[in-house]
Amino acid sequence: MPARAAAATTAALLGAGALVLPGTATAATPAPQAGVQAAGQHHRPLVVAHRGASAYAPENTLAAIDKADEMGFRWVENDVQRTKDGVLVIVHDDNLKRTTNVEEVFPDRAPWKVKDFTYKEIAKLDAGSWFSPAYKGARVPTLTQYMNRVSHNHQRLVLEIKKPELYPGIERDTLRVLRKTGWLDRHHVKHKLVVQSFSADSVRTVHDLRPDVKTGFLGTPAASELPKYTEFADQINSTHTSITADYVARIHQLKGAHGKPLEIFTWTVDEAAAARRVAGFGVDGIITNKPDVVRAALRD
Template structure:
């Protein structure tokens, strides 16, 4: 009887000590790895080939930039001019400064989007400048989600409605795409507010290199995610963002850009960001143990 009492007392003491011990901190969830401009480190940026490489790397979301051609076709291109990523200087030597909006789609289709020195001699050298419609068709085949950045919208009046028109024509404004596979993002708040006026159900993301904590509350009024430069992302910033709700009633997501080293990826994971964009999604997935 004495022995049983001692054992019982020892067990109770152990439980009491365990209750007083601090709870082990849960491991942070792996953030979503988003292919930047498709997968700009694996194939020419903003091309269907880059989207395919991101898909082969197991990346379920990609980011891409949209602009408008001279004749109103929405194409994928990051820079305001064509010189860095295409052979426009060679094909159209007298058309400097090679602004995207100065060329028709037929002219843009003559260019090689893989003509930069980086891709010279590779199987991607002849990649073309795709349209937004072609991108959406490809994503419907791969099943990937899209962060669609309205690039330089101030220089393309009406580009928001043009973009929504293409999204609608391709079936990307139905409930499934809008709720599970689409964010529209931009550095220009006015462009995002225009999207919200037309389609309040679409989730939006504001891009800002260095967002101050004080700006988060104003962004949460119209955006569901905030996309800062990764070096400016801190634990305090992430906590403040997650304490706010976006217009669709969920915590404000934090998706920094552009993360290309294992150390950067692990630091952001430990800060509990929701995701990040990267040029090399295959390497970043490996860095996070995927």
């Protein structure tokens, strides 16, 4: 997820008749004092390794989730997009320039959009050397390869459907791969999987296709708008700079799509002070490039 206010992105993604999303939590109606007290009842939030342990290995690669596993982290997060020939791949940007050597391998294919390359072409790219020579030869994994590795590591996943407006039908495609890799059985759905997006339409589509799957909306709607999201989302996952204790308390006063208390995972938290701050708000999860830093801060 990009470190920017999510509401502006969401507004661009939603079409006519979609939800109106105000800017930040600061516009929210203040929560009752009782809610503030609830947020102060400290619990240790889940620590989610953002794109794998991406401060220590190239993001969204198998090496990054292996590094998270090595460090003892059960939850990882990734980004899913689709190639020209319909293969789902794990990459954050909608182009391949930043995290691969695509400019060298395909110099005449600017702007190097994921959707303009077949998977056979993407499989030729080095997705590790940009990060460190130690990771030379790392590849952009398919979603199938990624899910198999997460299963092998006994990890759990927050899966982000990235820029769904570029890939009509990607929700159904994603669920198809999850089913084929064994991730839509009762155990995985109940304990190991969250599907999220900046697009409320995309989150709603996942919920409609598989109402049993836990879903999260990426953004910070005003508190007055939150009830609309509970129809199809179980989480409101906001950038950590946009939330307050009052806002977290207001989220927890509502029930999500599955009738359980609405949750909030916040991102991208890489500093100890920020981790302690949002933990004090009572967030349910912290998504971080540096899971070890957050873990240490929460133990302190």
